[in-house]
Amino acid sequence: MGAIVSVLLSLVPPGGHVVATKDSYWEARMFIQNKLSLMGITATFVDMNDMDSLKEVLQNNKVSLFYADSPSNPLLNCLDIRKVSELCHSHGALVFIDSSLASPINQKPLILGADLVLHSATKYISEHHDVVGGCVSGSENLISKIRSCHYDLGSPLVPDAAYMIIRGMKTLHLRVETQNNTALKMAHLLEKHPRVAGDLQATMKFVDSLRLPYIATSFGGCESLVQQPAVMSFWDYSAAERAKIGIKDNMIRFSFGIEKFEDLAADILQALQKL
Incomplete structure (x- = not known):
């Protein structure tokens, strides 16, 4: 959540609009629905791969960011990341994909056109279910904006957790x-x-x-x-x-x-x- 909140707060301005899929990470949906509204940020939730609804939201709102889990948990619904990225970019919106369930081995959203990819490092990356952490990857321009907010929120990893994540990545x-x-x-x-x-x-x-x-x-x-x-x-x-x-x-x-x-x-x- 530290990674997710850092992305949302650093890249979505007051008055901006977020589009998220209905089966995305529950805690993230609750934050988007209940907390971003306090900052003047509105949101719409759409069914995964409902392109007509997504087009309508993009046309009728100043969308800053699209957020989705793909594959979703636990139903394993998969987003057409390339198609969604092309559509969102044509309206000036960033695409943010949580790819935790696929791992970086099975799916690379950045290659498919997404701007940012999220992983729960607690899962495949760290190996042993003994670390709480998240990571975001993207362009240097976007990450530099996120990093500033990330430190302001007090969410950097402690050294021991960082060590265990690096250890797990090797296998x-x-x-x-x-x-x-x-x-x-x-x-x-x-x-x-x-x-x-x-x-x-x-x-x-x-x-x-x-x-x-x-x-x-x-x-x-x-x-x-x-x-x-x-x-x-x-x-x-x-x-x-x-x-x-x-x-x-x-x-x-x-x-x-x-x-x-x-x-x-x-x-x-x-x-x-x-x-």
């Missing part, structure tokens, strides 16, 4: 390659399994029967994590609100680590057999 490409392979093989294994779909209570029993993954809400580290978004991340939403944004009660989000695929597969299959 980033190796870990993500392993995690990609595990996730793909697991998808093939489970896509036709008869016990994958279930109700809320069955889902809870499955999660509790797993032995290897930790039950936690982070992602991208060496250890596999599992969580039930309806219970752990969207618990304060009503059932109707969750259904509207696609969060089903029986949805499970896995974030695979670097354990052996065979061990993870055996664990998942034994948990399914208990349903």
